[in-house]
Amino acid sequence: MTAAEDALGSFAEALVREVDEARDDPSNPLPSSEGVFTRLVLEQLEEAGHLEGAFDLHQEGRVGRSTFRISGYAMDEEAGSLTLFATHYMGTLPPARVPLSELTRTAERAVTYVTACLGGLADRIEPSNTEASDLARRVAELGQRMDRLRVVVLTDGIASSLLPAEMDAGERRVELDLYDLVRLHRVLGEGQTRADIDVDLVALGGTRIPCLPVAAGAGQYEAFLATFPGEVLSRIYDRYGTRLLELNVRAFLGLSGRKSVNAELRRTLVEQPTMFLAFNNGIVATADEVRLERDGGATFLVGLRGLQVVNGGQTTASLHRARRKDGVSLTDVEVPVKIIKVTAGDLEEMVASISRAANRQNAVQQADFSANDPFHREVETLANNTWLESGRGRWFYERARGSYLAAEQKAAFRAGEQRAFREQTPKSRRLGKLDLARYLAAWDGFPWRVAFGGQKNFQAYMQRRKDAMAPPPDATWFRRLIALAILYRTTERIVRSLKFPAYGANIVAYLIAALGERTGGRIDFDLVWRQQRLSPQMEALITAWAPEIDKALRASVGARNPTEWFKKEECWSGLRTNLPLLVDPLPPELVGSVETTTRASEGPGALGAADYDRIEECMRVPAAEWVATAEAGQRKGVLHYKLAGICMTLAGYAAGGWARRPSVKQAKHGLEALAKVKDAGLVAGE
Structure with missing residues (x-):
């Protein structure tokens, strides 16, 4: 066996193992290996830059005498472009060859899906399956405006020969593309995308x-x-x-x-x-x-x-x-x-x-x-050097696609090293660039950006970071990132277990943003880092909030297209004014008081729901009102100069879009100042 064949075999084994592990996870809503394979491959191809805005969605049925079947989609309605993904998964080891005729049949079934949509498929789908009916309706609406139809076949087999570049389907030209095991290994395993x-x-x-x-x-x-x-x-x-x-x-x-x-x-x-x-x-x-x-x-x-x-x-x-x-x-x-x-x-x-x-x-x-951005190099270095509290494990930052597999294969030369690598950095503690951008964007109040998909959200995150001239990441920043990763992934698991009929990924992103908004960006990240998990009380809070976020998202849609509405900033702007409430007793993660923006302690004492309510109320006050309160209050002798100073500080926070959140004490004193000026009957500008 050549070195290339050996590397391909190792990649196939790792891929099948990852699919089996995810399929056997009781919280996974995708019971089929094919569905898990599709989701994993789409996520990884998007991270590698080969896809954009791709979503897994299994649909199959009949139209006339023909069978249709798709595994996912990506749509750009403005450009009149539709990409359908069709999966042929075998799960066999060693990997087997797939006849061209079978791959062609897989592609043809995906093309038939378009015919089904144009024939009124949306009206025949179960009302509870809103994501499927939404897609079918969008494809039908695109109809004759569809300028480009592309079918991408995904398989874990080795193609006996390549698909043609395109095929004719009636009067429609369909572009074809194929990712078989060899190409997936080249793209995801070796990370060679230019080839x-x-x-x-x-x-x-x-x-x-x-x-x-x-x-x-x-x-x-x-x-x-x-x-x-x-x-x-x-x-x-x-x-x-x-x-x-x-x-x-x-x-x-x-x-x-x-x-x-x-x-x-x-x-x-x-x-x-x-x-x-x-x-x-x-x-x-x-x-x-x-x-x-x-x-x-x-x-x-x-x-x-x-x-x-x-x-x-x-x-x-x-x-x-x-x-x-x-x-x-x-x-x-x-x-x-x-x-x-x-x-x-x-x-x-x-x-x-x-x-x-x-x-x-x-x-x-x-x-x-730099072709390898310094920011990501620094995150990789921090991941390599930041060990868990136990000292027996760490997280793996996959700065370059395929680097985890490469590190695992390198350790495989010695059984002891391979065992140590898997124990220290299991797949559950691996994260990539798109993961990082998704976790941070949602927490920072950009769930609508997350809805655009991995690549577009990543680009927007990097641009925001550049515009803000953010300092280089350090160990504290990295521990906070991992705490957010744990929070996000736990929320994903809980939302999956609740089996919402559609839009689970949007519910997760908006729920994380809601937590960030309600808590003023505060959570005891150090506690989450030390425990490497959320408390049962925090999981219970997420479980209670998820149906409320789902209900609020659905209520906000109206007559709009849900998929496109969730990508609008207006969606978040409306939702953030009607978020679920925090109720005492709070989870341990929220009882402690950590100043995440300044990394300074608030001091002893537990926080309660009322504290977070005051922070949120404070953040609803515009900058101009804080300035007017400070000036009028001090001019009339109603406010002590320290209270006026707090108002001006809050004005600065508000002007900056609350990128920096008020502390509990600032919120308390700021609201007191507002009340004093209001009770004195002072009007801004007098």
Whole structure:
């Protein structure tokens, strides 16, 4: 057996073991191995950047004489795009080969699902299954506006041959994609995502692209200059999306660019498409392999493998948006492209240098040019060096997809080391970048961002962190992160056990945000870290709140589309004014008083529900009212200067969107000041 076959076999064993463990979890609402496999793979592919906004949802039935079957979906209604996932799971070891005919049949059943939706499937689904009926209704509404239909087949088998790039279904063209065990191992096990980007320029554009080879740069790279049709660039982005931008520092940080730049690009595309070549700086890209054809004295590009847009990601995305969402014709658009093939040295170092040189005109920090963001490197270091209170275990931060499996396989060379690794860092204590962003976003009051899915929420979180100029993480920050991970995962387990008919992930995110809001961002994170679990009282509180959050979310929907409504900030704005109440006695996690924002103790004494009510009441007061209270109260001699100072401090907190929460004492004294000024009959500005 070769080393590659051995690695593939180890990956298959780990995958089957993970599926079996999750299936046997009594709190798991997915009793089938296929359902568990689908959820795991979709989550991990999204973290690897191959998918965006993907959700697992099993549906099967008949339409006429045909059978339909899907395992999940991703939808962009604005772009008229629908992706359906179809799973063929076997769970066999060693992994078996899957005939192409079986994979094709799996894809065809997913295509039949669209026909079923257009034929009124939503009306035939059980009323309690609101998520399934919601999707069927959305697909039917999309109907003729569906500009793109894609079917992605997922399997733990080894494909005997690849699926065709597309198939015809009546008058509809369907794009096909396949993730078999070999590709899943390459993407999730080895973490090599660029290798999957293999662009056939002739197939996309119908013709070869003339190019000018440039003399090699001191043997370190080869360069090629070309002009790409805008339509071809748009189609490349259509197929590979943000995976083209893995090495683009702006895409990695989730930067969308300045609105004025985007507006100018769109204006040129609409009003002067033939001038795009003259007005636009073009694109700088790297490729692991450049395929050429020579005809006479001319050289043509015919294919690129491992393509990455290093500079010009905004241009590429704007072309795609203009064609897909704005209906702009790109027939007359040409884009200058410089392609670099690194032949010696480090690709990532070359990319950093190219980015730094190309972006000098923009306010981008030097740290942004690291392909491996310093923030995530620091979190990884903290995970490696922060041991549990027992000293016998730690958490594993999977900064790069596949690093956990790689570490496990490295330890497998010696039985004792493998046993120690699994005991110290079990899968239950593994978390990745998307997990981190999900936990922190929900707790910080952005549950609507979480509803967008892993990748989009991650990008938004990184942007908020950059905008806030957040300090580097330290050990206290890391322990708080792990406490939030325990809180979030426990809430997920409880919500699953309650078997809500739909939208469980949204209930979890909004429940966590509700806890953060009601407690003013306070919980005894140190206690959760020490215990590595929640108290029975805290679990009981979550169990009691979950149905209330579910009810409030459903009530807020009205006639709107639930899936899209939960992605709106207005959804959270309305919900946060009608949250469940805290009732004494409080759980141990809330009785203690930890100042999470300043890391300072409030002092001795237990907190009660009334304390949290005062904090929440305080946070409903706008900044202007705090300022007016301080000024009027001190001018009339109603407030002591210390109380006026507390009001001004609270005004600052309010102006900052309550990113920093008031302490119990600040809330108590602040509300007293408001009452004194009100009782004195003072009016702001008198």
